[in-house]
Amino acid sequence: MVNNYPLSLDATFSALADPTRRRILESLSRQQMRVTDLAEPFAMSLPAVSKHLRVLEEAGLLKRRRMGREHHIELESAPMKDAQRWIEQYRKFWEGSLDALAEYLENPNKPITKKRKGKKT
């Protein structure tokens, strides 16, 4: 596992904790956008949007490309994939656990470690 993986995942979760930032990412998941386009649907001032974008940028969740005087914002998918991977690991953990719980409770008489001995006569 990459050394800085823990830190970057922490930053990802932190950046994602804000609902506005999650909506911004969602918009970006459809297409790259200009900062002004992003501000519009949220009825936010440009500085307010810029602040959220900076947090997302620092968490490595988006890329900024300058085209002339305009800044185009694009989604950077790698950190999201890390977060998704974390979730998938836990999903497997809990699915495995619930399967085992069902098995344990539904077959209460089934010996798990006990070995069956041969018939005594």
Place this chain on the structure above:
Amino acid sequence: MNTTTLQPLSLKVSRLIKAPRERVFAAWITPSDVVRWLGGEECHIEKATIDPRVGGEYHFKMKGSDAGKPGMSGIFREIKSPERLVFTWMTGSCDEEMARVETLVTVEFTTQAGGTLVQLTHEGFPTEEVREKHNYGWTCSFDKLEKLA
């Protein structure tokens, strides 16, 4: 919520278990039960210590390749027998200096035809507020969980 907002911070898993609700609920807070199923086939718990009251703690000691490492632990936030269980969840850290990660698990138990529906939600970092209260770090337990992948 019916919105299409990204919700990457939580996961939901559910399972219908053919057993009475009281029995299923008890299996979550009784040490001799927990060691039999939690972690499934991949993670094995050697010893469980559980103090099932609000504010009470639980600790799971791992066995096998993880023996000796700090196991899983957390604090009960809500215990409504036999309906609902909310507890924090921290995976063990192999580096003492590393801050520990705290996440939140909510389990709901509903009686249904044929048994009990168990619905589990595991949330990463639910709010900014929770995040500010803790220093998070990440742990080697992920290496272990990765093996499940």
